[in-house]
Amino acid sequence: MIFEFDPAKDSVNVAKHGLSLLFGRQVFDDPAHIILASFRPIDGEDRYKAVGLIEGKFYTVVYN
Numbered sequence: 001m002i003f004e005f006d007p008a009k010d011s012v013n014v015a016k017h018g019l020s021l022l023f024g025r026q027v028f029d030d031p032a033h034i035i036l037a038s039f040r041p042i043d044g045e046d047r048y049k050a051v052g053l054i055e056g057k058f059y060t061v062v063y064n
Contacts, residue, residue, distance in 0.1 A: 001028065024061040027052035038062065 005021040013021050027033055033052030040047055047064045 023054075024059065026054045027059050027061045030054070 003022070003025050010021045013019065027050050030052030033050055036049045036051070038047045038049045039045075045064060047062055050061045050063070051058060053059075
């Protein structure tokens with residue numbers, strides 16, 4: 001999987017959640033991670049949520 005993100009959005013994510021978007025890539029390293037489809041009605045956007053363990057804690061990544 002190729003990971004691309006907007007540096008400005010990354011800065012917002014760090015300020016809001018204390019985590020870089022690149023940190024979220026690690027969710028996919030969990031062999032037991034799950035991926036859920038997530039449709040956002042407000043703008044009709046198809047997105048996905050991946051949930052997995054990073055250093056013993058569950059994290060959720062939202063992507064499209």
